[in-house]
Amino acid sequence: MGTTAAKRLKIAYLCDFDPRNRTLYSGGNARLFDALQAHVGDVTVLPQDWGVAEPLRRAVLAAPEAVSIRARWRVHLALAPLVARRVVRALKAERFDVLFGAYAFHAMCRVRPPYPMVTAYTSDATPTIYKQSEIGHSFGSWFAPSRLFDPLIERAEARLFSGLDLALWPSDWLTEAATARYGLDPDRSLTVPWGANVPDPGPLGETPPLPPKGPVEILLVGRDWTAKGGWTTAETVARLRAEGIDARLTVVGCTPPPEIDRRGLTVHPYLDKRKPEGLAQFQACFRKAHFLLMPSMESYGFAFCEASAYGLPTLCLNVGGVPVWTGKNGHALPFGSTADAFAEVIKGYLADPDRHSALRRSSRALYEQRLNWAAWGHKVADLMADRVDRLSAPSHAEPRKTSAG
Numbered sequence: 001m002g003t004t005a006a007k008r009l010k011i012a013y014l015c016d017f018d019p020r021n022r023t024l025y026s027g028g029n030a031r032l033f034d035a036l037q038a039h040v041g042d043v044t045v046l047p048q049d050w051g052v053a054e055p056l057r058r059a060v061l062a063a064p065e066a067v068s069i070r071a072r073w074r075v076h077l078a079l080a081p082l083v084a085r086r087v088v089r090a091l092k093a094e095r096f097d098v099l100f101g102a103y104a105f106h107a108m109c110r111v112r113p114p115y116p117m118v119t120a121y122t123s124d125a126t127p128t129i130y131k132q133s134e135i136g137h138s139f140g141s142w143f144a145p146s147r148l149f150d151p152l153i154e155r156a157e158a159r160l161f162s163g164l165d166l167a168l169w170p171s172d173w174l175t176e177a178a179t180a181r182y183g184l185d186p187d188r189s190l191t192v193p194w195g196a197n198v199p200d201p202g203p204l205g206e207t208p209p210l211p212p213k214g215p216v217e218i219l220l221v222g223r224d225w226t227a228k229g230g231w232t233t234a235e236t237v238a239r240l241r242a243e244g245i246d247a248r249l250t251v252v253g254c255t256p257p258p259e260i261d262r263r264g265l266t267v268h269p270y271l272d273k274r275k276p277e278g279l280a281q282f283q284a285c286f287r288k289a290h291f292l293l294m295p296s297m298e299s300y301g302f303a304f305c306e307a308s309a310y311g312l313p314t315l316c317l318n319v320g321g322v323p324v325w326t327g328k329n330g331h332a333l334p335f336g337s338t339a340d341a342f343a344e345v346i347k348g349y350l351a352d353p354d355r356h357s358a359l360r361r362s363s364r365a366l367y368e369q370r371l372n373w374a375a376w377g378h379k380v381a382d383l384m385a386d387r388v389d390r391l392s393a394p395s396h397a398e399p400r401k402t403s404a405g
Contacts, residue, residue, distance in 0.1 A: 009041030009097040009384055014087065014111070016048055016076060016104035022274070025103050026302055027197040031373055032102050032122065035195070039377025040384060044094065048107075051086035053079050073127075074149065077106040077156060084110040091117075097388050109160055118387040120166035120380075124194070124300035124321065128154045129177045134335055135297045135320050158182040161189075165387045168380060170194040170300050171321020192380060193323055195373035196305035198273060201283060204311040204364040210290050210353045214246030216346060219289035219312070221252045221303045222296065228253075229295035229317070234260050235339035236293060240346060247346075250285050286310040290349075290356065292330070293342060298322050304330075305371040311364035313356070315342050323371055329363035 017024045019033035037043045050057045056079070060072045076083060087107075091099065092114050101108040101121040108121060128150065130136045161167055161182045167189045169175040179189040210216060218237055222228030233249065238261060240247035248264035255269050268285065272278035286292075292307040292314045299320040307314045307330070308323075314330030316322055317337060324332045331345050349356040369375065 009388060010095065011036055011041045011043045011098045011100050012046050012091060012096040013043050014046045014099060014101045014107050016073065016107045018045060018048060019102065020045065028194065028302065029102055031195065031197060035373040035377040036100065039374065040381040046087055046090045049086065050079060050083045053082055073104065073106045077109060077153065080106060080109040087111045088114055098384055105157060105160055109156055116391050118165045118384060120168060120384065121164055122168040124170050125174060126157050126178060128157055129174065129181060130299055133320060135299055138297045164188060166190065166383055168192045171323065173321035192376055193370050194300065194305065195371055195376055196309045197302040198306050198309060200372065201310055204360060207311065207360055208288055208290065210350060210356045212350050213244065216240065216245060216247050216350065217289045218247060218249050218291050218293045219285055220249065220294055222294065223253045225254045225256055227296060230256060232295045232339050233293045236342040239339050239343040245350065250289065252282065252285055286312055291315050291346060295342065305367065308363045308367035308371050311360040313359045313363050315345060329366045
């Protein structure tokens with residue numbers, strides 16, 4: 001469809017934080033908003049306040065982050081029948097074609113559209129699927145008594161997701177898990193990959209060669225050294241160096257612990273991609289690297305899409321819905337793989353540089369085909385337009401029999 005091929009839809013955007021704040025949800029909330037506005041229709045951001053319960057929301061947000069990040073969505077969910085009234089009032093103020101929810105399933109719970117409209121939702125995980133996955137198990141539970149609420153949370157998820165017109169998951173992992181766990185209709189529970197959280201750097205140009213003994217430039221990106229697999233990455237570099245290979249590590253977003261060998265190490269603790277100089281340095285790091293090595297526990301991972309945008313092969317763990325396909329844009333190694341396994345993959349490409357060049361090209365091709373926001377926007381535009389057309393009486397003002405939650 002796209003914005004030039006058909007009528008632009010009127011979309012009501014619902015999340016627990018404003019998508020125009022580009023720092024939240026790793027920038028994904030903003031990218032979703034931008035893609036809808038660019039390729040699907042005119043987007044109105046619905047209010048995030050809790051109506052008469054707003055003082056409680058502010059109190060939760062003012063709590064220490066370790067408390068707030070865990071409490072805010074649970075309290076929101078508990079107050080969903082009350083908070084939903086505020087959302088419904090906003091929906092009544094205009095006539096929308098689509099109610100679109102992002103990330104915050106709790107924000108859509110108990111929202112009953114006041115007139116016929118398409119309901120759609122996207123996230124890279126659900127609380128239950130995340131918690132029950134190897135990703136959730138790796139982080140553990142910070143507050144054990146919260147497990148008592150797990151059955152209630154799952155029932156709320158199932159009620160919401162089963163009532164959606166479109167559940168748009170970014171990975172096959174989540175599509176399959178959600179469809180099975182919540183008994184969703186496969187025609188409504190679909191995979192539409194997300195894109196990169198950077199501007200398109202353009203076609204793949206000249207890339208740094210990969211000599212048999214190096215230098216081999218390895219990149220790690222993230223704010224949390226341990227969560228992003230920094231220890232395994234550093235150990236991989238050490239293994240290569242021990243074999244006489246000139247392996248070098250560039251870290252963007254955090255500072256490695258002092259016990260990490262500083263030889264061949266470059267650190268950029270923070271690069272602001274919103275500023276030209278920060279973006280230029282960020283781009284330079286991706287362009288000079290031979291591999292993004294990030295054995296992290298991810299439900300998706302924008303950094304992997306960004307690597308493909310630069311034609312940079314990714315080495316990661318095959319967990320969650322990471323957008324990495326072995327032999328196409330990198331290698332997703334089995335969960336539990338060690339530094340030795342990652343080092344062996346790198347040595348294989350050092351012995352065959354032409355194969356590395358081919359992997360660079362296919363990485364960029366995959367980005368151009370699937371891992372960009374224009375592709376997401378065009379696909380979602382078609383899906384939403386089709387669902388809007390299916391509404392038997394789009395001007396009828398009575399509520400639908402099914403609700404968003």
